[in-house]
Amino acid sequence: MAKIDDVARLAGVSTATVSRALRGLPMVTPKTRDRVLSAAAELGYVASPSASRLAGGRSGSVGVVVPRVTRWYFATLVDAAEEVLRASGHDVLLFNLAGRQAATRRLFHGSGLHKRVDALILACVPRTAEDDAALDRLGLPIVVVGGRQPGWGSVCIDDQAAARAATEHLIALGHRRIAHLAGDAHDEFASNVHIDRTAGYRQALCAAGLQPEEALEVEAGFTIDGGARGMAELLRRGDPPTAVFAACDETAMGAMRTLREYGLRVPTDISVIGIDDHELSAVLGLTTVAQPAVAEGRLAASMLLEALTGSAKVHPIDVVVPTRLVVRETTGPPRLIPLPRAAGGEDGARDLSRWPG
Amino acid sequence: MAKIDDVARLAGVSTATVSRALRGLPMVTPKTRDRVLSAAAELGYVASPSASRLAGGRSGSVGVVVPRVTRWYFATLVDAAEEVLRASGHDVLLFNLAGRQAATRRLFHGSGLHKRVDALILACVPRTAEDDAALDRLGLPIVVVGGRQPGWGSVCIDDQAAARAATEHLIALGHRRIAHLAGDAHDEFASNVHIDRTAGYRQALCAAGLQPEEALEVEAGFTIDGGARGMAELLRRGDPPTAVFAACDETAMGAMRTLREYGLRVPTDISVIGIDDHELSAVLGLTTVAQPAVAEGRLAASMLLEALTGSAKVHPIDVVVPTRLVVRETTGPPRLIPLPRAAGGEDGARDLSRWPG
């Protein structure tokens, strides 16, 4: 492994010049630069990142922390952010919280981040006030995705508006008994997103003269299994809704799984709508409020790069990306004859000829 | 930011002792260790990773390179590997190839990996002989997932056996015209997996006395869109199959999307089976050959840790994890009356009451 001195010797210059030439700094004659470049190429020289980092004071990597990479939204975010970060020569350190509370606390307050990253993307990561203070002390550029924080950059959708749009779509179809499979406040994926979505749902209801009912709201969480359990709970309560607004597409998919197991038809018996436009929503025919996850990931990364490379200190900005209602096949007008209170039969589960239709 | 000298001064010892105590090395009196520990805690001392790495010679992070994090299998792998890596105090550097060929070549041959990682997980990454040589030159412990490489560790399923099991399931149901939506050789996700799966498909056919037909094999790729296109191509060829074995669940899902658009019923008109047991396969009722992706990710990470921390030089091993047929609702006996050659009608697309059933 060639080191910087080897290159310097071969090129007949000092290590300082090698360092400058290789990093494309000004103040190097083209001629000198060429000599250095070809010497480096000849030796297959690659600078040691830890040495550069120690001497230069920057780690060259940015941290991306997500609740769970396996969820569509976060995988998409990571994918998109990684591309722009990598293109700018940064490494990406992935922090996948995966519900490990202790690990999360340790990450924010311990040695997990210190001197390890130059900047941070925080996607829907629930944080306490102490967490925020600890993160601020790091003194790094930070962008939160799916939320907002004074002093940091942010990119998010208008969660209330998205939820309103979803609910209004249901109302416009004629639904009156509209349930909500909400995110869970005690859930590791929560952050503020679930609160806003629930608020939007209630706003739409009230605006239409409908009374939000406690019996129609279930804390399901942002996962398929959560959605499945939440839907089952809803059906167990009796007097089922004619439509369900799920906190996200994965929740909606879980709900569909349950409806199917109960032999209920979508949308004939119950309409379902989500938020996201998950890659598989088209396969399932799921009606949803789409959010541009790829653009969000790219934006977050770009904002960080700007803060990192910008000559002047950039003021962190908050950007709200647009959402868009995508009507597919899981929503339709309500049944004329309401479902019996004991909805569906277990034996209906095998009757696939009726599903989702 | 406190440095090691600050801790040394406060504890009244040398920096060497601080270093040893903090890393839990032997040869430190419990008493001394305690003094150091509390001094470090009092100062909120955290060692600079780049300094440790430069001095100690190891980067403290392991690289995980995947074709694309957004795919279920890779997201699951990354999630699982990250957990065990993080638990052992390692950082994980994510390399998401995302079809960027140039970036991939640069990663293997350039400065992307050099001195940046202590070990490497390569998941279904297609490599040339030169890539392998370059990676070998890195001198790191490497584990490949979904493949095998002399000198490196590996974890994979028996792809041929899995493909055989899927095809045999279809044959056992009475199918004779069985198509295959294969991975694509020119695809960035390919590696050797697609070759083995296609081979297994043909083996099962031959074993049952069926003749593999070129017209029944389409290179679709391991993605939803690829599966959708592949299925459309298959239908366009006329004389449609009664069953389709897709290279993976996402391919199968894409195929189902197309079938639905054509108004064809699953499994009544055409049966569909995949490989994976994707999180959403249960939602779709997709029959599949399940592979334990979480276990694979954990295993790969553990094998690396063993190589990293093992006192003796560990011999790289190859582990094959088991697969398991999961019969759900997208496979059934073939139609008694074959489909017309011009399969399906465009207008059938909206008739959801028949789908998938």
Add this chain to the structure above:
DNA sequence: CTGAAAGCGCTTACAG
């Protein structure tokens, strides 16, 4: 068991 000192391989003022 503990310490003094060299060294890891770069980058960055500071001179020139």
Add this chain to the structure above:
DNA sequence: CTGAAAGCGCTTACAG
């Protein structure tokens, strides 16, 4: 534009 030298903050033989 280029170089000599200090310094980044640790770890690791080497002594003791």
